[in-house]
Amino acid sequence: MEDELAVITKQLGREPENFAGVRAYCPFDYPAVVLTAPYSKENGVFPTLYWLSCPYLVKSVARLEDEGLIRELTELLKRDTNLQKELMKAHQKYALLRFSYLDESEKELLSDKSPAILRVLREAGVGGIMDKQGIKCLHTHLADYLVNKQNPIGSLVWQKTAWPSECSICMTGSD
Numbered sequence: 001m002e003d004e005l006a007v008i009t010k011q012l013g014r015e016p017e018n019f020a021g022v023r024a025y026c027p028f029d030y031p032a033v034v035l036t037a038p039y040s041k042e043n044g045v046f047p048t049l050y051w052l053s054c055p056y057l058v059k060s061v062a063r064l065e066d067e068g069l070i071r072e073l074t075e076l077l078k079r080d081t082n083l084q085k086e087l088m089k090a091h092q093k094y095a096l097l098r099f100s101y102l103d104e105s106e107k108e109l110l111s112d113k114s115p116a117i118l119r120v121l122r123e124a125g126v127g128g129i130m131d132k133q134g135i136k137c138l139h140t141h142l143a144d145y146l147v148n149k150q151n152p153i154g155s156l157v158w159q160k161t162a163w164p165s166e167c168s169i170c171m172t173g174s175d
Contacts, residue, residue: 004031007170011053018046020101024146026054027163030170033143038098038121039106045117047128049098050143055169060161061138069160073153074135086152091125091132094144094151098124126151 004022008031009015018040024033032054036046052058077083099122102110110118125132127140135141138157145154 007031008034008053011055011170016051016053017043023050024143026056026167026170028167028170030054032057033146038101039110045110045121047098047120047124048140049094049101050140050147052139052143052146056164056167057142057161058139061142061157064157064160065138069157070135070138073138073156077133077135077153083152086150088132090144090148090151090153091129093148094126095121095123126153 005016005019008019008022011031016034016036018037020035020037022031022033023035024031026032032052034051034053036048036051038047038049039045052061077087102121107118110121120128120130124130126144127137129136135153138153141151141154142157142161143154145151145158149155
């Protein structure tokens with residue numbers, strides 16, 4: 001297979017920022033979810049821990065967002081206390097995991113330089129959202145779900161999309 005970083009660059013149309021590895025692959029053995037380091041000296045702060053890189057899924061989720069799924073799921077979230085609890089667990093796990101990727105020197109630097117940024121990295125939920133009563137981006141929820149299988153919003157998005165039976169986007173660059 002081609003070099004993963006070259007494939008991801010092709011998928012995103014740019015080099016990934018704060019690239020720290022691949023956390024999920026599609027059935028065709030191409031990267032689907034990228035792990036991004038929460039901080040680097042070169043690129044600064046990046047609160048989105050998991051980045052959906054699969055072009056097929058990115059396009060499918062964008063279509064769902066355009067069709068109003070964020071609004072629909074936000075309304076469901078307001079009514080469903082079990083969904084609220086499960087999403088809060090996903091946000092907390094995401095924040096703890098993201099914070100664990102910072103080493104002590106980075107924590108100290110950010111604490112001195114910008115305590116507010118350190119607070120975001122320690123407390124923000126999926127995709128860096130601080131207002132955990134809402135939904136910011138379905139792509140980030142799906143990416144988290146594909147890695148951890150515990151994000152209830154990502155699970156609902158996954159139910160509305162899935163891997164195609166055939167795909168050559170990453171191989172040929174066409175869609």
